[in-house]
Amino acid sequence: MEKTLDFPDLLRLIDERSTAFRAAVASAPSLDVQVPTCPEWTLLDLVHHLGEGRHAWAATVAAGPTATAKSAAEDAPAAPREREALLAWLAESTRELVDALREAGPDRGCWTWWGASQSPKTCGAVARHQLQQIAVHTYDAQVTVGAPQPLPAEVALDGVEEFLSTCVATTSAWPHKPTAFDFHATEGRSWRLTVDAAGARVTPAAETPDEPGVSVHGTANELVLFVYDRIPADTLRLDGDATLFDLLREWEPEE
Template sequence: MSELPVVPLGSVADELLLQVTAFADATSAGSVDLGTPVPTCPDWSLRDLARHLGRVHRRVAETISRGGDELVAHHEVADPEPPGARDEVATWLLAGAAELVSAMTDAGPDRRVAGFLGPAPVSWWARRMLHETVVHRYDAEATAGTRPWVGVGPELAADGIAESFSLLETFGARRADLAGSGETIHVHATDETSCEWLVTRAASGVSVTHGHVRADVAVRGPAAALFAVLTNRRAPDAPADDLGAVEVLGDPAVLRDWLRVSGL
């Protein structure tokens, strides 16, 4: 898979703050209870989801600030628990995101810090945290019953797809379930020319290449709708909604099995 495009750190930081604000708004929407189960993450409540995102932001912020060769341990994260009052959870989430943006800005995009599999530049963490937040924003809004991903445009969604594919390639060697017997999946965004991919599940692992190629199954539609499908936030055959409609061409079983093993 080719190198992902370089995005200015300031742009990513600004977008991250917008996305975490939307997430925080969902936790405060209407009369939604923080104990409400998250339909897209069935083992979690809305409080669990908020706790996860807030802790991740704080952990990465501390990892960047400290430098070093190892991720900050979960038990070392400061202020790891959201407040009990629902109205205070949004403030806690925003504070964690602000801490993360401050750490990234102070360090600069090129500084190398601990990553998942060795050193990674701060710019890599910025992109990872942005899309972690975008995906969980969908979860929070689905739980609150509000329209998911209002304002998430094709460029952001397409970059989320690209980033998720890069993660699958990175961890492919550790995930035997991602391998296959040559099955291919073509992903094609209809509103973003950069978003066209071929996923190949070879016996040796997963490869992802860019371009328009025939495959066992093709899934096409607006980038945001595709991103929701590829992260298992929306079924491929779900009715069209505000994000648009997704079309599956070819063998749907190939797509179903890919989503079973690859969804984030």
């Protein structure tokens, strides 16, 4: 697998993307505007989701490796509606998360929801996934205010493999004909998701010379936004059977 971002870089980028998220929120004419990429949410809903989630994950990390479920941040302050106070609350949620991760270090165990994936149950893996969550939601906020920006290159290049190894990889059997999905970034990296009776697993595409069932080509930013359903397939180049992506999205592996 490709070398992932170092832990200090993950913490730096979590803070950087969180700052960009707050800047988008600060520029919005209203917090009640609908988020185009999350149409069931207003911008205020998105802010609450991001802040409450980071408070909760900070509590989970701080609870240590013996925690059996994601800790509820019961002592976290309620999210305010007034803009200046809301932005301060958001900044505090980021500080809590980064401080908890820094205190724990990358190798300490941590409860995670991702079960039998290829991502470890460590604070380093939590930081890696949190960065992608914050980065994609920052894009959501920027789209909402009409100023979308691509994910930073170092974030996007780590994001494809992180999504596949955390959110898709599993030991549950693929219920269809075995196949493979290739993801090719124009920056020069490629990943293969193989699905069969043994489940789903990610490898560098170059290690598996067999033809995939479908391959998708784009910038790393476009690939991340595609796998998170932020942009449609027709904005990228697809070769092969594009309907396989429908099967992949509909698949609900057993826990």
